[in-house]
Amino acid sequence: MVKITDVARHAGVSPSTVSYALSGKRPISEETRQRVEASIRALGYRPHAGARALATSRSNVLALVVPLRAGIHVPVVMQFAVSVVTTARGHDHDVLLLTREEGEEGLRRVADTALVDALIVMDVQLADPRLPLLRSLDRPSVLIGFPAEPAGLTCIDLDFKAAGEACVDHLARLGHRVVALVGSPPEVYVRQTAFAQRVVQGFTAAADQGRLASSVHPCEASPAAARAVAEQLLREQPALTGVVVHNEAILEPLIDAFEELGLQVPGDLSVTAICPDELAESLRVPVTSIALPSGEVGARAVELLVKKLGGKAVPEATLLAPRMTERGSTARRAVA
Amino acid sequence: MVKITDVARHAGVSPSTVSYALSGKRPISEETRQRVEASIRALGYRPHAGARALATSRSNVLALVVPLRAGIHVPVVMQFAVSVVTTARGHDHDVLLLTREEGEEGLRRVADTALVDALIVMDVQLADPRLPLLRSLDRPSVLIGFPAEPAGLTCIDLDFKAAGEACVDHLARLGHRVVALVGSPPEVYVRQTAFAQRVVQGFTAAADQGRLASSVHPCEASPAAARAVAEQLLREQPALTGVVVHNEAILEPLIDAFEELGLQVPGDLSVTAICPDELAESLRVPVTSIALPSGEVGARAVELLVKKLGGKAVPEATLLAPRMTERGSTARRAVA
DNA sequence: ATGAAAGCGCTAACAT
DNA sequence: ATGTTAGCGCTTTCAT
Numbered sequence: 001m002v003k004i005t006d007v008a009r010h011a012g013v014s015p016s017t018v019s020y021a022l023s024g025k026r027p028i029s030e031e032t033r034q035r036v037e038a039s040i041r042a043l044g045y046r047p048h049a050g051a052r053a054l055a056t057s058r059s060n061v062l063a064l065v066v067p068l069r070a071g072i073h074v075p076v077v078m079q080f081a082v083s084v085v086t087t088a089r090g091h092d093h094d095v096l097l098l099t100r101e102e103g104e105e106g107l108r109r110v111a112d113t114a115l116v117d118a119l120i121v122m123d124v125q126l127a128d129p130r131l132p133l134l135r136s137l138d139r140p141s142v143l144i145g146f147p148a149e150p151a152g153l154t155c156i157d158l159d160f161k162a163a164g165e166a167c168v169d170h171l172a173r174l175g176h177r178v179v180a181l182v183g184s185p186p187e188v189y190v191r192q193t194a195f196a197q198r199v200v201q202g203f204t205a206a207a208d209q210g211r212l213a214s215s216v217h218p219c220e221a222s223p224a225a226a227r228a229v230a231e232q233l234l235r236e237q238p239a240l241t242g243v244v245v246h247n248e249a250i251l252e253p254l255i256d257a258f259e260e261l262g263l264q265v266p267g268d269l270s271v272t273a274i275c276p277d278e279l280a281e282s283l284r285v286p287v288t289s290i291a292l293p294s295g296e297v298g299a300r301a302v303e304l305l306v307k308k309l310g311g312k313a314v315p316e317a318t319l320l321a322p323r324m325t326e327r328g329s330t331a332r333r334a335v336a
Numbered sequence: 337m338v339k340i341t342d343v344a345r346h347a348g349v350s351p352s353t354v355s356y357a358l359s360g361k362r363p364i365s366e367e368t369r370q371r372v373e374a375s376i377r378a379l380g381y382r383p384h385a386g387a388r389a390l391a392t393s394r395s396n397v398l399a400l401v402v403p404l405r406a407g408i409h410v411p412v413v414m415q416f417a418v419s420v421v422t423t424a425r426g427h428d429h430d431v432l433l434l435t436r437e438e439g440e441e442g443l444r445r446v447a448d449t450a451l452v453d454a455l456i457v458m459d460v461q462l463a464d465p466r467l468p469l470l471r472s473l474d475r476p477s478v479l480i481g482f483p484a485e486p487a488g489l490t491c492i493d494l495d496f497k498a499a500g501e502a503c504v505d506h507l508a509r510l511g512h513r514v515v516a517l518v519g520s521p522p523e524v525y526v527r528q529t530a531f532a533q534r535v536v537q538g539f540t541a542a543a544d545q546g547r548l549a550s551s552v553h554p555c556e557a558s559p560a561a562a563r564a565v566a567e568q569l570l571r572e573q574p575a576l577t578g579v580v581v582h583n584e585a586i587l588e589p590l591i592d593a594f595e596e597l598g599l600q601v602p603g604d605l606s607v608t609a610i611c612p613d614e615l616a617e618s619l620r621v622p623v624t625s626i627a628l629p630s631g632e633v634g635a636r637a638v639e640l641l642v643k644k645l646g647g648k649a650v651p652e653a654t655l656l657a658p659r660m661t662e663r664g665s666t667a668r669r670a671v672a
Numbered sequence: 673a674t675g676a677a678a679g680c681g682c683t684a685a686c687a688t
Numbered sequence: 689a690t691g692t693t694a695g696c697g698c699t700t701t702c703a704t
Contacts, residue, residue, distance in 0.1 A: 001450075003697055014675045019699055026700095029673060046448035050395060051697035053386030054680045061451075064433070068418050074411045082404050085435050094451065097400070097433040099421050112382035114337075115397075115430065223620060284559060339681055350691045355683055362684095365689060387681035390696045 002043045011039035022047070053114065062088050062305060063116040065098045065107065067123035073248040076276060076294045077122065080144070083298030084120060091306045093117075104133045111139045118305045120144065124155070126194050140308035142301045145194045150317060154308065156301055159319035160195045160274070163290040164202025166322045167244040167272045168210065170288070175333035176242035176270060178213040179203075180233055182226075182254060183246050186218040199246050199274060213239070221249035223256075230257035241333050245273040245287075252283055255329075266331035277325065286327035293320060338379045347375035358383070389450065398424050398641060399452040401434045401443070403459035409584040412612060412630045413458065416480070419634030420456060427642045429453075440469045447475045454641045456480065460491070462530050476644035478637045481530045486653060490644065492637055495655035496531045496610070499626040500538025502658045503580040503608045506624070508546040511669035512578035512606060515543060515550050516569055518562075518590060519582050522554040535582050535610060549575070557585035559592075566593035577669050581609040581623075588619055591665075602667035613661065622663035629656060 008015045013032055020026045021036040028036075039045070053059040064084050066077055085095045096116055098106055100123065107130060110116045117139060121130065124145035134141045135152050143155045164181070171179050181203045183189070184196045200216055207214035215237065219229045229250075233240055243258075245251050251273055255265055263269045265285050273280060273289040280289035297320065304314050344351045349368055356362045357372040364372070375381070389395040400420050402413055421431045432452055434442055436459065443466060446452045453475060457466065460481035470477045471488050479491045500517070507515050517539045519525070520532045536552055543550035551573065555565045565586075569576055579594075581587050587609050591601055599605045601621050609616060609625040616625035633656065640650050 001697090004699095005697080015698080016676080016700075017674060020674090023699085027673065032674080044448070046445070048390065048697050049449040049451040050386045050389030051680090052699080054384065054390050054682085055697080055699040057680075059386060061432070066418075068414075074414045078404075078410045078414050081433065082402075082435055085433050086437070089438065094446070095433045096397070097417065097421050097431045099418055101422070102425065109382070110430070112380070113385040115385040222618065282558065337681090340683095341681080351681090352683075352692080353690060356690090359683085363689065368690080384681050387696090388683080390698085391681080391683040393696075 001048070002045050004045070004047065006043055007036065007039045007045045010043060011035045057114065059114060059117055060092060061094045061096050061116045062302070063096045063098055063107070063110050063119040065100055065102075065119065065121045067100045069100070069123075072123065073276075075278075076248070076292060079276070080122065080294040080298045083295040084302055087299040087302040091302065093302075093306070104130050107133055107137070111137050118142075118309055120301050120305065124194060126197065140305060142304045142308075144297060144301060146198070146317070147194060152316075154304055154314055154316055154318075156297060156304060156318040157195060157320065158290075158293060158297065159322055160198035161202035161205075162319070163274050163322040164199040164204075164244070164246075165206040166202075166290060166324055167274065168203055168206035168212065168214075168242075170272060170324060170330065171242035171244070171270055172206075172210040172212060174242075174270060174330060175335075176212070177333075178237060178239045179207060179242035179244065180214065180237060180240055181216045181244045181246065182229055182250070183216060183218050185220045185247070189218055196246070203244060212242075213237075219247055219250055219254075221247065223250070223253035226250035226253035227257040230254055230261055234261055234263070241269060242330075243269060243271045245271060245275070248275045248279055251275060251279065251287065255283065255285055255287075266329050267334065270330040270333070272324075272330055274322075280325070280327060285329050287329040288324065288326045290322045290324050293323070296320065337384075338381050340381070340383065343372065343375045343379055343381045346379060347371045393450065395450060395453055396428060397430045397432050397452045398638070399432045399434055399443070399446050399455040401436055401438075401455065401457045403436045405436070405459075408459065409612075411614075412584070412628060415612070416458065416630040416634040419631040420638055423635040423638040427638065429638075429642070440466050443469055443473070447473045454478075454645055456637050456641065460530060462533065476641060478640045478644075480633060480637060482534070482653070483530060488652075490640055490650055490652055490654075492633060492640065492654040493531060493656065494626075494629060494633065495658055496534035497538035497541075498655070499610050499658040500535040500540075500580070500582075501542040502538075502626060502660055503610065504539055504542035504546065504548065504550075504578075506608060506660060506666065507578035507580070507606055508542075508548060510578075510606060510666060511671075513548055513669070514573060514575040515539075515548050515578035515580065516573060516576055517550070517552045517580045517582065518565055518569075518586070519552060519554050521556045521583070525554055532582070539580060548578075549573075555583055555586055555590075557583065559586070559589035562586040562589035563593040566590055566597055570597055570599070577605060578666075579605060579607045581607060581611070584611045584615055587611060587615065587623065591619065591621055591623075602665050603670065606666040606669070608660075608666055616661070616663060621665050623665040624660065624662045626658045626660050629659070632656065 004015045119141040122144045124143045126148040146155045188196045277291045280287040340351045455477040458480045460479045462484040482491045524532045613627045616623040
């Protein structure tokens, strides 16, 4: 292994000069900088990550904790992870992948051993058991999603409440008076995952304010469950003309079920969703939707973390405004 | 930060005793071990990862290079990654996530800086530009997939050739005489991704040997493309009764298209696939399939790597035998 | 503008 | 069975 002293000898300078030439933390004459850089290339020198971490107490590694449980749409997690890695690399950091299964002990481990400088935690629940730990850790973190008590933590997410509202407002503007929210699987609500709750809040609030009749229906991630919900809605809410779907897995089967039950989308029923744009675009009936901007959230999360690592203050809460794209699945309510 | 000398002082022993108590690399009297462990807990001591890496030249971190390109089924990648992380943790290792976009320079970087001890590379192509680098690196690696020239490398994957054969054999045994393979998007073949090619080889070889008429059809990952292929097959191969699908994204739309075109599955057409079990199970018509065992491949890859790190020899090639599960989508050919 | 040298926290000879 | 100590490779203070 070629080390900094090898480079120093080859360039005829001291190790510290090589170090400073690399970091730019003190002025180096143009001439010696050239010689040092030439030697580095000639010898193929790479600073040893562990040695550097030891000397600087910085590993330049971020931890990313991903969920892998029922009811979470996998491509969203993946896209998020990729965007975190890409953005982190742009700031000279690498990313250590942790699963949620490691629990609090896992977070403590990577933080206390100084394996990582900071942490990004996905899939935050309203009362997340990891919150006290994250508050007490000596390393900064960013949460994806908002817990019930976000004080003292840095959180970022799509503004799901606003997203729920935007869907209802869109439907109301098109003249719809009876709307339903088909949501995530029951376990997601039982777990009190924040984002699912917030959609419900926004949906309900906007419906109440606009004096729409509304109802909420959790739904398992299976075509059969989608079919069941569709049948139930037709039976119990015959006046229904607007549906908001917040469940990637059943968006397509649900629309299929409605059509098989004789309802045209958007002729008889307007459907809008909160889901990744790629999904909304790819369906047989392209769906008007609020984008789930996983890539942007990931990138912003890393940027927040890098700022915190640099000692800069960052806002505790970052809510990304919902962005709606109209596609073919919503239309003005047909007047009977 | 609490360090090993703090623990030593607190326990009234030397730092090396603490170190050895932790590693078990030399005998410690039961009594002092107790004292040391008590002190460790009392102080909440965690060895500094960087310091340890510097002293041992082992970071206990594995690199995982994931693809994120068109034509790759995301859940498979994710499941693989999770299984790698879980298995690695079982061997006291962590996982650094790299995207393929970092290229050879990225691999060289994490290897030469000693950030990682070893590498797992997914989505290997027949003539992968990273192969020479991986051969020359001073750190062990395991490839997921087989390049054209695997000599000197450790590779593991499902035996895709055998999988292609098994599908044809299954169909042949049911009396089918004209079969088609609906494969991955064209770009996957153009890129010469090994596994796609091998399915074609196995499919074709088995068909030729069994004297079945056969044809191969790449297919984009869109319902429209699936529909087009279905129509083309009916038009050009009216005698077709058996289809092998190797393309997760279009398995469901393709079956839908066949049925819309008036073909019952499995009454008129037997369909078998190479795909994750969860997908095959979840369809309206559960599909007879060869499992894509991402979890097992990930776990085995880590185990191979850990063995290599331990200085043990491992086989260059590991081919996982295909495992077929019969579900509702294949049946004996109806005799006209 | 550059060099010398003292750590960073841990492990593993080399003692005893 | 345990202690002493010399590094591991790098950064950064302190000199000059």
